[in-house]
Amino acid sequence: MTDREPPRRRVPGPSRPDRRPRRDPGERLSHDPDRPSRPDRGRPDGADRHAHGEGDRRGGPERIRRPAAPRPPSGSERARTGEAEPAASVRPPRRPRPSTGSSGPPKGPRQGKTLRLGSPRPRLRMVSVAMTLVMLAFVVRLLQVQAVDAREYSAKAEANRYLTRVVAAERGAITDRSGVALATSVDAYDITADPVMFSPEETKIADAAEQAAALLAPILGQDTGELTKKLRTPKTRYVVLARRQTPQVWNQIKDLKSTLADKARADGAAGDKDAANVLGGVFQEPTSQRVYPNGDLAAGLLGFVNAQGKGGGGLEQQLDKRLAGRDGEVTYAQSGGRQVPTAGGTETPAVPGSDVELTIDRDIQWAAQNAIAEQVKKSKADRGYVIVQDTRTGEVLAMANAPGFDPSDLSAAGSASLGNAALQDAFEPGSTAKVMSMAAVLEENAATPSTKVTVPNRLHRGDRLFQDDVDHPTWYLTLNGVLAKSSNIGTILATGQLGKTQPQANRVLHSYLRKFGIGGPTGLGFPGETPGILAAPDKWSTSQQYTIPFGQGVSINAMQAASVYSTIANGGVRIEPSLVRGHHGPDDRFTPVPEPEETRVVSERTARTLSRMLESVVDDEQGTGVKARIPGYRVAGKTGTANRVDPVTGKYRGYTSSFAGFAPADQPRVTVYCAIQNATKGSYFGGQICGPVYKEVMQFALKSLQVPPTGTPPARLPVTFTP
Secondary structure, eight states: OOOOOOOOOOOOOOOOOSSSOOOTTTOOOOOOTTTTSSSOOOOOOOHHHHHHHHHHHHHHHSOOOOOOOOOOOOOHHHHHHHHOOOOOOOOOOOOOOOOTTTTTTOOOOSOOOOOOOOOHHHHHHHHHHHOOOOOOOHHHHHIIIISHHHHHHHHHHHHEEEEEEEEOOOOEEOOTTTTTTEEEEEEEEEEEEEEGSSSSSSSSSTHHHHHHHHHHHHHHHHHHHHHOOOTTTTTTTEEEEEEEHHHHHHHHHHHHHHHHHHHHHHHHTTTTOOOTTTTTTEEEEEEEEEEEETTTTTTHHOEEEETTEEEHHHHHHHHHHHOOOOOOEEEEETTTTOOOGGGGGGOOOOOOHHHHHHSOOOHHHHHHHHHHHHHHHHHHHEEEEEEETTTTBBBBEEEESOOOOTTGGGOOOOTTTSSSHHOOOOOOGGGGGGGHHHHHHHHHHOOOOOOOOEEESSETTTTTTOOSOOOOOEEOOOOOHHTTOHHHHHHHHGGGSSSSSSHHHHHHHHHHHHHTTOOOOOOOTTOOOOOOOEEEOOGGGGHHHGGGGGGGBBBBBHHHHHHHHHHHHTTTEEEEEEEEEEEEOTTEEEEOOOOOOOOEOOOOOHHHHHHHHHHHHHSSTTOOGGOBBBBBBEEEEEEEOOOOOOOTTTSSSEEEEEEEEEEEEOOOEEEEEEEEEESSSSSHHHHTTHHHHHHHHHHHHHHHTTTTOOOSOOOOOBBBBOO
16 A cells, blocks of 8 residues: 555646646657557556556556647646646647668568659649639630620621511502502512522532532523522622512422432431532522513503512503502521521511502503504504593593513513503604694684685795695685695695794794693603603794694604693693502502693683584595594594604604594593504505594493493584685
């Protein structure tokens, strides 16, 4: 018991006492590499154990533990023990590296040289720097794309992603006065292509454009080289290969395209990576094609539509803005030339054109065109025209030309037949113009229908000798007889009474010609219309002073000539002729055109007198227009046969044959004017070749309009007198 150590004084501390020996914070634990890592558990060295301050309280042998780093005392412990605050925290002991010297302990089973690995820090630094530079490059590029050049790249992206195409407006129809279609539109397709989809990069085929052009050329009827050029258009994703093709044409292309697509899929499944459909970039856009259901009927009046869908002549050109409407526009996202339905887009709908209702009566137009075409062919003439006009309203019921053309197929039309010769040809009217001279004489009270006029065989005026169309002895005619027998000499003598001098008479006659509409526009506004030629009276040559009264030396068009007779039939009031009655807008509401302008030319008394005088031309056996008689109707008319100016040489060659008149003469309703240019077979006199045309067309028009026959006999004014 005496050997037992006295009990150790317990010092108050933490709840779990630290059994490890305390040491100086500045002391570092040493480790002897020659000493075994664990102490000998059977060593009874108590002195050593007590030297470390760790004895077994029971007096038995103690387990020697590896010294552990002492835990720094907490602040409360230092306060209780009076221990000072350490200057710095104690570093934990390092595990000594194994010595590579010869003096070390014997090596274990794996003996040999130990490799020392290099420090990873330099490599980590290099990787970090590289990644930083890469990220910095991405950040700079991102800033450039999203901040500096954002708008430019956005615009490029939109341009490449979105396509904009025009939605063609449906062209309005042209109908006759009863609503029968003369020109209308049917479904058609514009054949388009995306040149990018024919590039070698896209198709993996070097000559994809050439192959596609070779397939399309026979279907579209175009040259292979031209199609190839279009398919190789740079910097665009849209070209038009052909416009306004029929559905049959597109069906051929669609079937061929589908066949090639099936073949490309089969080749791809078989392992051909370069399999492609060379027509994959060909598309269609719905549009319309102009058609004319009646063929060449009223072709000169209607005109035609060109390849761009614009009016190329006639009313199609004149009324193009109203007929065409307003095109729309659709913008859509695309990928590979195909629309992406979920990507959105914008659309401006097209506004269809208005339907135009003409004053033309299709049936009367057919009768007029058929009659003039047959006579032109029979007379082997250059051309001819017929105009039918409503005398009460000025509306044109028919305007026919021969030869004509089919506006649906311009390839078969000759240049001479295109256009509307009835309004575009300027010609000397001949004796049909004498009615204006007689109107001036009657209105100025220079003579009456019964005034006696002695007509010699020849008349010397100025530097010329004038004659009638036939040699004759001296005629003793009334003023009515001068008109009935169409005497040039008698007309010169009558108009000479319009003034005390010839220049004064010229000015009076000129004023009446102008009021009748000669030398000015008709009011139709038709493309290419000629106003005719009427010189000022002080510029009339010596011969013109005497030729203009009987219709030579002045030029008119057929519409002007017809309007003169409609003015007489309408009681002396000229109504501007009209071709359009009104328009049917997209809402189908009808809007009539403004009322035409009216001008008083001669008095109603003068007009009635002229009507009776014109009846003598047809009804009297001595008249020149007997072939224009219509049973049951009183007919007023006038023949004309004028020397014709050849438009090529500018010299007189051939004749202009004509007939003009209205019916019924007592209650006028319809005016018909016919003219034939350069008849080379048979007669060339107006009464002989144009009188029958007038009769045929007038009869049809009167029946079509259900005009009742005349109930009174014609007024037979005297033609001759006894000297």
